[in-house]
Amino acid sequence: MSDAPIRVLVCDDQALVRTGYVTIFSAQPDMEVVGEAGNGHEAVSAAQRLHPDVVVMDIRMPLLDGIEATRKLAGPEVVEPPKVLVVTTFNVDAYVYDAFRAGASGFLLKDSPPAELVAGIRTVARGEALLAPTVTRHLIGRFAERLRPADTARPGRADLVRALTARELEVLELIAEGLSNAEIAAALFISPETVKTYVSRILTKLGLRDRVQAVVLAYRVGLVTAAD
Structure with missing residues (x-):
């Protein structure tokens, strides 16, 4: 770093x-x-x-x-x-x-x-x-269908999500819940550095720029919902 x-x-x-x-x-x-x-x-x-x-x-x-x-x-x-x-x-x-x-x-x-x-x-x-977790859930869940940045609207993105490993999907879901790297590490009993590696892999595989777009995508493909 x-x-x-x-x-x-x-x-x-x-x-x-x-x-x-x-x-x-x-x-x-x-x-x-x-x-x-x-x-x-x-x-x-x-x-x-x-x-x-x-x-x-x-x-x-x-x-x-x-x-x-x-x-x-x-x-x-x-x-x-x-x-x-x-x-x-x-x-x-x-x-x-x-x-x-x-x-x-x-x-x-x-x-x-x-x-x-x-x-x-x-x-x-x-x-x-x-964004605080409660704001993330309320706001992104409410606007997920309206939030359509160019990179998250391309066809086949749902297939890319399905191509993630089981652990990567777990991390993506927790990102969408608004958890920080430290909180994800505690939830999955792994180190924060390992979480950073998973986050980087997820963004690379999905062609996303940052965690905000990852949250939007997780809601849009149904990995998480506002009612979860």
């Missing part, structure tokens, strides 16, 4: 909020704030120029909102997208749905404690989806 700090781009139209984020993130030994943006256009331009690992993105911004900026930076057609952590004051299903459909890897509210924001950056930087 690289010892390089997580490169963070902060995008919010309120200068005071940006300053707060920069102060918090810059104080972390494993993070480096590489830039700031005050609107969606600036966010896209800065991300393309600075190549951050994680973009902290507000939803409501002038000129170009955070959802569309996220789509431009992390949509299905983007080859090497940054991880986008959407942070907003609005706890609305539609915003979460739109954010993940646009390619976001995580969703937090602005009133989350600083420790949660910092942990959120680390989580999405590792390639894990950031």
Whole structure:
């Protein structure tokens, strides 16, 4: 694993909020704030120029909102997208749905404690989806048929799921339940490193970019359901 700090781009139209984020993130030994943006256009331009690992993105911004900026930076057609952590004051299903459909890897509210924001950056930087298990089940289960990123809508994807090993299917199901790698390891009595290997294999076999798309696919093919 690289010892390089997580490169963070902060995008919010309120200068005071940006300053707060920069102060918090810059104080972390494993993070480096590489830039700031005050609107969606600036966010896209800065991300393309600075190549951050994680973009902290507000939803409501002038000129170009955070959802569309996220789509431009992390949509299905983007080859090497940054991880986008959407942070907003609005706890609305539609915003979460739109954010993940646009390619976001995580969703937090602005009133989350600083420790949660910092942990959120680390989580999405590792390639894990950031949603509490209860939110994952409610939201993804509700919108699974509407969430159709280009990579998960291709014919034959259900056959690929059936081609997974029994253990890989177990891991995929637990991912869809919203469990972290550590929680999956405890549930299956294996090491977290082994879980990481399984997750990597699953994403590779299914041609998926991250855990969010894996969760969506698990619901869409019926491996898990909202009523489970």
